[in-house]
Amino acid sequence: MQEYPTTQPLTDRAPLAEQPGVYSESALWYGRRVFVKTLVADDPDSLARFQHEGRVAASLRHPLVASLLALTPTQLIFEFIEGGTLRERLECGPLGEAEATEVAAGVLNAVEYLHSAGVTHHDLKPENVMLLGGQPGWQSVRVIDFGMSHSRSLPLDIHSGTRMGTPHFMAPEQFLGVRGDPRSDLYSVGVLLFDCLAGHPPYEDALGWLAGIRERREALPGPEPLHPLIRSALSRDRSERPLSAARMAADLRAARQALGLPDLPLPRPDNLDASA
Numbered sequence: 001m002q003e004y005p006t007t008q009p010l011t012d013r014a015p016l017a018e019q020p021g022v023y024s025e026s027a028l029w030y031g032r033r034v035f036v037k038t039l040v041a042d043d044p045d046s047l048a049r050f051q052h053e054g055r056v057a058a059s060l061r062h063p064l065v066a067s068l069l070a071l072t073p074t075q076l077i078f079e080f081i082e083g084g085t086l087r088e089r090l091e092c093g094p095l096g097e098a099e100a101t102e103v104a105a106g107v108l109n110a111v112e113y114l115h116s117a118g119v120t121h122h123d124l125k126p127e128n129v130m131l132l133g134g135q136p137g138w139q140s141v142r143v144i145d146f147g148m149s150h151s152r153s154l155p156l157d158i159h160s161g162t163r164m165g166t167p168h169f170m171a172p173e174q175f176l177g178v179r180g181d182p183r184s185d186l187y188s189v190g191v192l193l194f195d196c197l198a199g200h201p202p203y204e205d206a207l208g209w210l211a212g213i214r215e216r217r218e219a220l221p222g223p224e225p226l227h228p229l230i231r232s233a234l235s236r237d238r239s240e241r242p243l244s245a246a247r248m249a250a251d252l253r254a255a256r257q258a259l260g261l262p263d264l265p266l267p268r269p270d271n272l273d274a275s276a
């Protein structure tokens with residue numbers, strides 16, 4: 001990994017940051033197009049959060065997770081993923097059951113890897129899933145944005161409420177400040193699958209549901225064989241959710257089979273081809 005790279009901004013760039021104090025842009029770096037996050041705030045909290053994101057991203061290597069190419073104390077340089085986010089794709093309308101379950105299977109495969117590496121993402125949502133080439137298939141999935149993540153190997157919890165997740169995709173326990181529970185990510189994948197199938201998330205008043213003062217959920221979308229899986233992932237009580245990403249992936253595979261959809265040749269955690 002290069003120590004102190006310099007990037008050359010592209011002229012057609014647009015600032016894309018959701019995170020305060022960070023400027024995101026596409027740029028040229030050694031002649032290749034990259035995606036760069038630059039820290040522009042100078043307070044110690046922003047610096048600690050930014051460096052945490054860099055450390056987590058640098059520790060990961062999986063074909064369905066965006067690759068960090070280089071980092072400096074104030075810049076994170078990622079491979080540029082052409083094709084837009086899953087959110088942009090959903091703005092054109094919901095996905096059919098084959099595509100929605102493929103995308104969810106790709107995301108779950110990446111999540112299974114993250115959890116095995118001791119990382120919980122904590123901000124899984126269509127804005128943080130990119131689709132390479134714009135294709136809603138499992139191979140196109142690239143999970144991005146470790147700005148909210150928790151890592152078992154980085155014991156310092158620097159995320160003390162300065163940046164909240166998105167209410168629609170946030171598990172109730174996360175809303176209450178619990179960190180590092182892999183089942184919070186499974187909740188978010190459940191909402192993501194719901195959103196892919198329905199074109200909108202399950203609760204109109206997500207904050208009311210998180211706070212426990214609203215119970216009304218939209219009817220489950222998609223065909224019936226997917227409903228037990230979605231219902232269980234969306235449980236308020238963590239113990240009623242799938243036990244692990246691997247378990248949820250197996251349930252999704254079984255539901256696809258019941259729907260007559262082909263099995264997907266997803267990478268196995270013990271057989272990762274990081275060059276894919």
Ligand SMILES: Nc1ncnc2c1ncn2[C@@H]1O[C@H](COP(=O)(O)OP(=O)(O)O)[C@@H](O)[C@H]1O
Nearest residue numbers: 016017018019035078079080081127144145147
């Ligand atoms: N590697 C990438 N290639 C291309 N676009 C990206 C890449 N990473 C992020 N983006 C775009 O930039 C947006 C913001 O990046 P993200 O990492 O999610 O930061 P934020 O903390 O601002 O949400 C994403 O929603 C996506 O549109």
Ligand SMILES: [Mg+2]
Nearest residue numbers: 018127128145
């Ligand atoms: Mg994001």
